[in-house]
């Protein structure tokens with residue numbers, strides 16, 4: 001699989017501290033009721049049901065990963081963002097992204113996904129804006145990610161650039 005290493009550098013002013021301090025997890029109503037969407041919540045650092053996450057990843061055809069390893073990856077993530085559709089019967093996980101970090105300078109975003117039934121409605125952008133906002137609140141200045149070739153423009157519209165100043169992402173895989 002080909003990936004593009006993307007960078008997001010932001011020199012904007014640091015967000016105010018009142019935006020930073022909150023009791024985790026943080027839950028915000030994103031869309032109350034629009035033509036297409038109802039009761040969509042964005043939740044930061046929610047405890048995630050691994051099987052719901054697996055279902056979401058299945059829905060976009062991602063290769064399954066060992067659930068124990070996914071659990072460890074989530075436990076060691078710096079920020080997780082979930083999009084939830086709240087129904088009377090159940091809460092449905094419809095979007096997800098997470099970031100790992102050195103907690104100081106750098107963060108890398110992983111596992112960006114929106115359920116196919118909810119794609120092309122602006123939710124991917126909302127999810128990404130939220131995770132970037134969280135990272136900026138934590139004073140992270142360089143945000144990177146690995147983009148599948150078919151979603152390069154999705155990330156470009158969010159301000160990510162490939163190869164800034166000629167810098168290339170490089171990979172090492174076991175043979």
Ligand SMILES: CC(C)(COP(=O)(O)OP(=O)(O)OC[C@H]1O[C@@H](n2cnc3c(N)ncnc32)[C@H](O)[C@@H]1OP(=O)(O)O)[C@@H](O)C(=O)NCCC(=O)NCCS
Nearest residue numbers: 060112113114119120121122123124125147148151153154
């Ligand atoms: C990529 C993904 C997260 C985008 O989510 P989404 O909710 O459909 O995206 P949005 O509706 O918020 O679109 C935001 C913008 O990106 C553009 N965009 C969305 N998907 C795109 C794609 N696959 N290729 C190019 N541009 C895309 C939209 O046209 C929109 O542009 P606009 O604001 O100028 O209209 C979603 O399609 C997905 O989960 N895909 C499968 C998993 C995947 O590939 N994840 C990324 C792995 S690197």
